[in-house]
Amino acid sequence: MFSNIEADSKLKVPSEAQGKSVGEIVISWNTELESRTNFFLARTKGLTEWDSCIQKNKHILSALQIDLARVTSSQDRLERQLEILQLHQQEVDEALTIMESVAEQLGRTQHPTSGSSPQQTRTRHETIFNLAESVSASLSALGSALRHVTPSVYMAPAESDNKNCSIIKTQAHSFSDKILKAHLQTVLSVERKALQSQQLF
Numbered sequence: 001m002f003s004n005i006e007a008d009s010k011l012k013v014p015s016e017a018q019g020k021s022v023g024e025i026v027i028s029w030n031t032e033l034e035s036r037t038n039f040f041l042a043r044t045k046g047l048t049e050w051d052s053c054i055q056k057n058k059h060i061l062s063a064l065q066i067d068l069a070r071v072t073s074s075q076d077r078l079e080r081q082l083e084i085l086q087l088h089q090q091e092v093d094e095a096l097t098i099m100e101s102v103a104e105q106l107g108r109t110q111h112p113t114s115g116s117s118p119q120q121t122r123t124r125h126e127t128i129f130n131l132a133e134s135v136s137a138s139l140s141a142l143g144s145a146l147r148h149v150t151p152s153v154y155m156a157p158a159e160s161d162n163k164n165c166s167i168i169k170t171q172a173h174s175f176s177d178k179i180l181k182a183h184l185q186t187v188l189s190v191e192r193k194a195l196q197s198q199q200l201f
Helices: 002-009 022-109 118-154 163-198
Strands: none
Touching (some): 022 118
């Protein structure tokens, strides 16, 4: 009975080792170990490459975020400057409207059939002269603001090789160009109105 128990307790030889010498078994195990080691090294190399790629993209993303912040800051500054332009433009337009109205009234009072006194005529002349000075000052301020804004439009926040940042800058410049062109057209319109007002005298 005890002999049967001892026989059953003996370890069975693995099937892959049956019929092989110790040397053959060792060589087989070494081959398997080498295969698994190579597989592990390949996976490690792949993970290293992925890590390197992630780090590179992280640096690119950080650079893009910095460039985007600079472009956004530049755009905000430009919008504030354009608000100043709009304010000057509105002042000039309002002054010209008043000036045109007074000039028309003056033109009517200078008609022979008008009953205005010389004092009233002189007062209106002084009013138009003061308005003309106000328009001139507003135009000068508007021109100065335009000269100050124009370089800011084309000033790149920072040179960058990033294509996405270049696209952002291009879009910002395109938007700014359209606004500046609109303001320049308004200035030309103001100039035409001023010439028309001068012809009323």
